[in-house]
Amino acid sequence: MFFGLEHAGLQIYWWIILSLLGGLLVFMFFVQGGQGLIDKLSSNDDEKSLIINALGRKWELGFTTLVLFGGAAFAAFPLFYSTSFGGAYWVWLAILFCFIIQAVSYEYRKKQGNFLGSKTYESFLKINGVLGVFLIGVAVSTFFSGSEFILDDNRFVSWTGFFRGLEQLGNPYNYLLGIALVFLSRILANSYFINALDNANIVNKAKKSLLVNTLFFLPFFLGFLAWICLKDGFFVGENGLVSMQEYLYLKNFLALPVVLAMLLLGVVLVLGGIYSSFKGGKGIFALGAGTVLAVMAVFLNVGLGNSAFYPSTVNLQSSLTIINASSSYYTLSVMGYVSLLVPFVLGYIIYVWRLMDSKKLSLSDLDDHAY
Template sequence: MLDYETLRLIWWALLGILLIGFAIMDGFDLGAAILLPFVGKTDEERRVVINTVGPVWEGNQVWFILGGGAIFAAWPPLYAVAFSGFYLAMFLILCALILRPVAFKFRSKLANPTWRSIWDWVLFVAGLVPSLVFGVAFGNVILGVPFSFDETLRVTYAGSLLGLLNPFALLCGLVSVAMLVMHGGTYLALKAGQPVAGRAISLARYAALAMVVLFLAAGVWVAKGIDGYQLVGVIPHDGPSNPLLKTVTRVSGGWLANYSAMPWTMAAPLLAVAGAFGAVLLLGARQHILAFMASALSVAGTIATAGLGVFPFLLPSALDPNASLTVWDASSSRLTLGIMLFATAIFLPIILVYTAWVYRVLRGRVTLDEIADTSAHHY
């Protein structure tokens, strides 16, 4: 079996991969839902948008389940603190995700324009709320979350839902919304027929530019106005999972230390910006497949920027920095991580293969003519 330090690093990387996979695969669903009222002017055009994501959105949420399962099994303290401290925020996300399938199914039950318009705006909210809240959560991780442990490792959370909605976290939420609107727009440019695709291209390009501006603004804020967390002394990487056995200090600009120590990590923010600009240019050149790939790379770079910046921290504590959760003291046992890695090596490739097969089967655009064909099975 691999040593404990290596297993912890692998599962940190896998957690990042699962979060990126969720943001890329389910992100375009959320982005398309946000764009729905704006790119579809008629009922048929909105049905085009809905049917581009209708066959795949359930499968895309596998990444969300995998991410939650990985946190639960590989990082139990992180799961306990995050899902209890962010309980109301998670509840909002789950409500929005529950509303989405309800809207898909109920919208087509009546031909009444008012009825369908209501469910279209429900889909909009179901896309906007998770997009915003996920970004707000990332912002609060960078700021530090108000939790602490007592001597028996019982957690105390001193925050509130309104406390999560601070200015920096809201800025991160806007980065997330703009990023996923860009991603959803590039997907519609690839999958929807005209005139929906044309409107999506225009809005996606504006969203990409907004995402770059907001992303850079957040970076300047982190560099100039937010104290980062740093470990004091040498911490054993194969030690017990007890977050109270270390000393942590807060340092101005501390979140940039990894980028100074490991210059290769600068590839992440550069990828975030370059991918967004690439999507703008490729959409203008009508290279829709390449534009979607560039958008996906921008999404990956944005999430990797945050993950690499805070490493080795998983969840910093604003109340007691010494209680912050890190890669080296918040994992499951070595045996658990090893068994899970073996299972992941078997099942993750299977998920990738069947996902690729599904998208190959469902390739091609959804057009107004297909929607008008009542013999076809569409939402």
């Protein structure tokens, strides 16, 4: 028994863990955001290499967080994992492809004799920086818009459409979060460069880019919040039956004041971090904390509220909740003890981060082992 929690308590606990990992993953998208800004912030090849090397020191942390998110989903909510990752596999294969070419690019961009050339690998980084983030935003949006799957009596999933998840691109509302995440990743990247680089030209360009991307981010993010609060939601009744209900996700926020407070605090910290970064301060930390809180609030709303977190649009009763999609009590309990290692992992990441950024990176710091 994990700290005396019953099965329902463990389901809530693991959804909170999954929400935290989702927030950390979005924060780590500053790497992807920076990749999309390589040409815009650099004036020559040396500055481009400086930007890529600053990101190269951190890209593995984001990749690891993505793997942890997938692993936690598999262990705690295996039916969600098999339905989403196994059913909507075309969209997830596209996302995986975007992250594979990122890893290849950092490994081979500066390798002598690479037959594709540096420009090709830089293009791969840009694809990952835009398309990879956008597709993840679209995938998360389906928590609110729904997907086209059916579960049979044996809980075997079948997808009704040929496109296996790519049909999500046919819903323009799913684009709101996808585009918002792209601009948020660039905001985070600009803030990171201002804090981590010793190069006046890049920092000045980053400050201007910070404002531009903020102007684009806000309408898409606010549009996403307006959409989920005003749309009909997939309500789960006391009998477990799923039905459509007006303003469900708005009602979830109002019924969960702590989650609403997390969202509002997250937004305030993001705006404060943007202002601090523009003034030359260490706004990346406020931005990071705000991003994690806001993303967690969105996940907690759909998972802990009276709603299905992975709804089906073709068969409402096939929709997944944290109750019907979770692992057994024994599995959640055992994995609960494993989760106690998470603070130590986070502590290690923070320690390594501080060591890497104890001194601002400049052109003189680049050597033969540069990315």
